[in-house]
Amino acid sequence: MKYFVAFGDCPARKGFFSPRVMAALEQYGTFTFNPAPGQGMEKAALIEQIGDAQVLMTGWDSPRVDADVLRAAPRLKIHAHMGGSVANVVSKEEYDRGILVLSGNDLFAQSVAEGCLCYTLNALRRVDIYRDSVRAGGWTPEPHRTQGLVGKKVGLVSYGAIAAYYAGMLQGFGVDLRIASRSISEEELRRLGAKRASVEEIFAECDIISLHTALNGHTEGMITRELLHSIRDGALFVNTARAALVDRQALYEELQTGRFSAALDVYHTEPLPAEDVLRRLPNVWMMPHVAGPTTDLRQEVTLRLLADIRAWQEGRPCRCRIPYEYAARMTR
Numbered sequence: 204m205k206y207f208v209a210f211g212d213c214p215a216r217k218g219f220f221s222p223r224v225m226a227a228l229e230q231y232g233t234f235t236f237n238p239a240p241g242q243g244m245e246k247a248a249l250i251e252q253i254g255d256a257q258v259l260m261t262g263w264d265s266p267r268v269d270a271d272v273l274r275a276a277p278r279l280k281i282h283a284h285m286g287g288s289v290a291n292v293v294s295k296e297e298y299d300r301g302i303l304v305l306s307g308n309d310l311f312a313q314s315v316a317e318g319c320l321c322y323t324l325n326a327l328r329r330v331d332i333y334r335d336s337v338r339a340g341g342w343t344p345e346p347h348r349t350q351g352l353v354g355k356k357v358g359l360v361s362y363g364a365i366a367a368y369y370a371g372m373l374q375g376f377g378v379d380l381r382i383a384s385r386s387i388s389e390e391e392l393r394r395l396g397a398k399r400a401s402v403e404e405i406f407a408e409c410d411i412i413s414l415h416t417a418l419n420g421h422t423e424g425m426i427t428r429e430l431l432h433s434i435r436d437g438a439l440f441v442n443t444a445r446a447a448l449v450d451r452q453a454l455y456e457e458l459q460t461g462r463f464s465a466a467l468d469v470y471h472t473e474p475l476p477a478e479d480v481l482r483r484l485p486n487v488w489m490m491p492h493v494a495g496p497t498t499d500l501r502q503e504v505t506l507r508l509l510a511d512i513r514a515w516q517e518g519r520p521c522r523c524r525i526p527y528e529y530a531a532r533m534t535r
Contacts, residue, residue, distance in 0.1 A: 204232035204512070205278075207253050210262030210285060213242045218501035219262065219285050231509050232258070250275040258283060258512060261292050268302075269294045281515065283508040285501075287311030288417075288533035289525050298527040305511050305523040307496070307504035308364060308533075314495030316368035318468065319413060319443045324352060326439055326466035326488035327411075350439075352376045358405030358412050360426075362387040365443075366415035370395050381405055407433040411441065417534040418445035428453035438463045443494040445534055446471045461486050468494045 210216045216236075220228075228234050237244050237252065243264030250272055253259060258281045259268065266272065268282055273296055284292055284306040293304055325331070327350040336344040353376050359366045362384035373380060380397035383405050392399060402425075405412055412434065416422050426449040434440060434457070442449065446469045458465055464486040472479075473492055481487050496504060511521040525533075 204258055204516070205256045206232055206234045206258045206260060207256035208234060208236045208260045209244045209249055209265045210260065211237050211239045211241045211244055211264075213240065215242050215501070216262065218498050219505045221502040224502050224505050227506070227509070231512065246272065253279070257281065260285060260508070262286060265292050267292055267294055268297050270296045273297065273300060281305065281512055283512065283523075284525075285504055285508065287315075287495075288535070289530050290419075290533040290535045293525075293530050295527070298530075303515060303521070304525045304527075304530065305508055305521060306525050307508060307523065308525065309523065310500055310504050310507060311496050312364035313368045314497055314500055315365045315443055316372060316495075317497075318490075318494030319365070319369050319441060320372050322443065322466040322468065322488065322490060322494070323411060323413070323439065323441055326441070326464060327352060329488075331488065332485075352378065352411070354378065355410040356381065356408065358383065358400060358409035360402055360405060360412065360414050361416040362391075363415060363417065366413075369413065369415070370397065381409060402430065403433070406430045407435065409438065410435075411439045413441040414444045414448060416444055416448055417532055418447055419532070419535060423447050424450055426450060426454075431457045434463045436462045440465045442466075443468045445469050455480060458484055458487055464488065466490075468492055 210219065235256070239248065242262055244266060246266035249266050253272065253276045255278045256276060257278050259276070259279055260283045262285045273279065279302055281303045282293065282297060282305070286306060287308045289304060289306050297304065329349055332344055336342065356379040357373060358381040359370060360383050362382050370380060380395060381400035381404070382392065382397050383400050383402045414426065416425065428450050431450065431453050440463060451471045459480065466488040468490045469492055475481065481489065508523055511523045514521050
């Protein structure tokens with residue numbers, strides 16, 4: 204098999220193609236790498252370089268594999284994406300041609316769920332404030348106030364792969380779990396010990412509100428001013444999904460009241476401008492869009508994709524396959 208890796212020459216690619224991965228490549232075929240610096244690749248460069256590759260491996264900032272790219276790649280059989288969502292890199296033409304689309308979505312989802320749990324616990328216990336106090340030579344800061352997750356009423360807005368992993372992780376905390384989703388089955392709710400709720404109920408009633416909705420034309424701005432205003436005092440709003448799901452102006456105004464807290468990993472502008480007011484709010488716990496996958500998992504994503512390509516060659520099922528219907532629902 205001939206592979207073309209569109210991920211550019213950058214530190215992130217070195218994570219996905221670690222020495223362990225590089226040592227294993229020979230058994231899978233012949234690999235050609237995008238020589239350009241940076242993780243992205245222009246569409247024209249991909250058309251020029253893809254040649255007779257049978258497998259295309261893409262990463263963040265790769266161009267969409269549309270009809271133009273497909274005309275330049277007559278032998279292409281598999282598109283393996285080293286990200287989670289494939290929404291920005293696949294096309295209907297690709298699926299129509301019968302190309303197998305794979306992605307690291309499952310590992311990404313598991314890692315993001317872990318990140319969501321980490322951020323929630325850190326924000327509730329105000330870990331950064333206590334850490335900074337100790338490092339500055341102090342001890343318990345005033346006011347001494349922390350919260351826990353045990354027994355809290357937790358609401359998940361939407362239920363996809365990330366929320367499913369996160370719901371499983373919450374089981375050990377004895378939470379009162381509420382889920383707003385049209386797709387979750389009654390059987391799954393019973394398995395989790397969860398209750399179905401509306402988005403409005405979750406925002407108005409839950410101690411912790413965690414957003415897990417895919418961003419698309421139907422969901423942009425779905426978290427309205429009215430929903431944010433209904434959040435109960437002292438609650439925690441967690442967003443590891445996409446910032447554009449939320450009314451930006453309303454979020455900023457509500458957070459500046461100090462009524463509730465937020466743990467944020469995503470922002471309307473990234474990187475977040477240095478002068479952004481969120482950086483100065485004591486009730487906002489922030490991370491720079493790194494919920495997942497953790498860097499140590501990047502090589503595992505690549506190895507899992509390569510294992511799936513081998514499975515396809517041998518006529519076995521592929522764990523990482525992304526059907527068109529699923530791709531169409533993924534976050535842009």
